[in-house]
Amino acid sequence: MKKLISLGLISLSATLLVACSNNSSSTSDAKKNDKTVQSSKPSEAKKEEPKIPMEYKTALTKAGQYLDTVGMSKAGLETQLIDIEKFSPEAAKYAVENVKADWNQQALKKGKDYVKTVAMSPEAVREQLVTFEHFTQEEADFAVANLDK
Numbered sequence: 001m002k003k004l005i006s007l008g009l010i011s012l013s014a015t016l017l018v019a020c021s022n023n024s025s026s027t028s029d030a031k032k033n034d035k036t037v038q039s040s041k042p043s044e045a046k047k048e049e050p051k052i053p054m055e056y057k058t059a060l061t062k063a064g065q066y067l068d069t070v071g072m073s074k075a076g077l078e079t080q081l082i083d084i085e086k087f088s089p090e091a092a093k094y095a096v097e098n099v100k101a102d103w104n105q106q107a108l109k110k111g112k113d114y115v116k117t118v119a120m121s122p123e124a125v126r127e128q129l130v131t132f133e134h135f136t137q138e139e140a141d142f143a144v145a146n147l148d149k
Contacts, residue, residue, distance in 0.1 A: 052094075059087040059095035067101050071110030074103060075134035104142040107135045111143035122147060 059081055066072055066080060074096050081092035110133055111125045120128065122144045129140035 053091070055088060055091045056094045059085070059091040060098055062087070063095040063099040067099060067106060071106045071108070071113060071133075073106065073110075073129075073133050073135040073139070079134075103135070103139050107133075107139035107143035108146050110135070111140075111147055115147055 062085055063077055063081060066077060072080065077099075078092045078096045081087045081095055082089055087095070107129055111129055114120045114125050114128055125147065126140045126144045129135040129143055130137055135143070
């Protein structure tokens with residue numbers, strides 16, 4: 001009988017010991033999860049987009065409006081935003097770098113305008129695009145190559 005009671009006490013002790021150790025490891029797992037959640041919050045904040053100043057957003061909108069209306073080079077657009085629209089140089093630079101534009105198509109649009117309104121030769125268009133409109137040589141070459149298309 002004493003053996004049975006001893007065996008029962010040993011079993012009960014073992015069960016309690018296992019239950020307590022699982023509980024403490026669950027607690028430490030929960031603490032680890034809390035730490036993981038806490039540490040992931042700052043990294044989520046780091047992944048957020050930086051706040052873009054209102055002036056930059058407005059300059060970007062204005063840049064898109066110009067490009068929808070007339071063909072402009074990057075340099076021409078930046079100058080227009082600064083000198084005529086009175087945006088800061090930083091806002092204008094942001095707008096030019098972030099506006100969705102195909103600069104070859106912008107050169108072509110401007111080149112076709114010159115042919116239509118001033119009846120320029122292709123070589124005169126090329127020179128006008130590079131010298132006065134500030135398109136790159138490659139953009140002007142693309143425009144001249146595609147004037148009749």
